Amino acid sequence: MEVTGFFTALVIGLIIGALGxxxxxxxxxxxxxxxxxxxxxxxxxxxxxxxxxxxxxxPGVDWIELGLQVAFAAIGVSIVAGTYGRRRH
Structure with a gap:
């Protein structure tokens, strides 16, 4: 992964988290x-x-990459929400 791809992933990651x-x-x-x-x-x-x-x-929008990112975010949010909610009680 190139440096520009890494920084782009960080910036997009903020939006990806919300989508997830x-x-x-x-x-x-x-x-x-x-x-x-x-x-x-x-x-x-x-x-x-x-x-x-x-x-x-x-060429164009990388829909497959975006789909992978949102899927990883959704999985991560599901896992963390389950463990974070149990830990707080």
Missing amino acids: RLVVPGRQSIPIWLTLLIGVIAAVLGTLVAGALNVDDT
């Missing part, structure tokens, strides 16, 4: 900063997986 939270059904009792952190991590993971699958450099 919207995709997960129900109410998630985690703070917004944790959602954004999950989004950044999911964006980096999605970019790495897209690079491994050779779908990271397509």
